[in-house]
Amino acid sequence: MTRCPPPIYASSRLYINFFQPSFKLKSKTRDGARVHKVYFAAATPCDRLVAHDSVEPAIKEKLQAQFNSLDPVRLLQEMRTAQQTLSEFAAHGVRAEAAPAGESDVAVFLASLSSAWKEGEARPTHRKQPKTKHWWKTRVDPFADAWPAIEGWLIAEPAVSANELMDRLATMVPDAYASKAQLRTLQRRVKAWRAERVKEMVLGSLRKSAETPVEV
Structure with missing residues (x-):
């Protein structure tokens, strides 16, 4: 057959x-x-x-x-x-x-071709599968216990460098930070902290400007 x-x-x-x-x-x-x-x-x-x-x-x-x-x-x-x-x-x-396929289906399909490039590959077999979100952390935060002290130093001395903070941690807790292997991680954390503070200052200024009545 x-x-x-x-x-x-x-x-x-x-x-x-x-x-x-x-x-x-x-x-x-x-x-x-x-x-x-x-x-x-x-x-x-x-x-x-x-x-x-x-x-x-x-x-x-x-x-x-x-x-x-x-x-x-x-x-x-x-x-x-x-x-x-x-x-x-x-x-x-x-x-x-x-x-x-009927005539209406073909017409709809033809009309969709003009915008199909915006969504990338149009074939159903090329659909990306949703990625599973990771709810776990792959590494332990090396500054989980020391961060309150680090943040206090940053508030008191906003211009202090990450290298100086690393030296203070090495002196304070030599068993954990004497090798200074976490310096790169600390630099990223300090950079992110400062960016967040700047963002808060800008948004705070905008809120105050919006709340201030305008005298005519």
């Missing part, structure tokens, strides 16, 4: 052979390390077959008639529908028969 090919293969075969141009290598020459390649003009497999001298005229007429009966937009829409069916089957294990 002859098995019918899946719809995605039937549609993609016609689309590629009749509407998908490609380049074929004509010649290749080497000049030292440089390779110069020359290609034939881009053409579809159907165009190459029709242009070949060894193909019989009856076959060429049949191919031309088949080409005239095809709609590339409808073929592309059928491919996307078949991909959607495969995607749903892979995700949920449910195989749904794809309904034949």
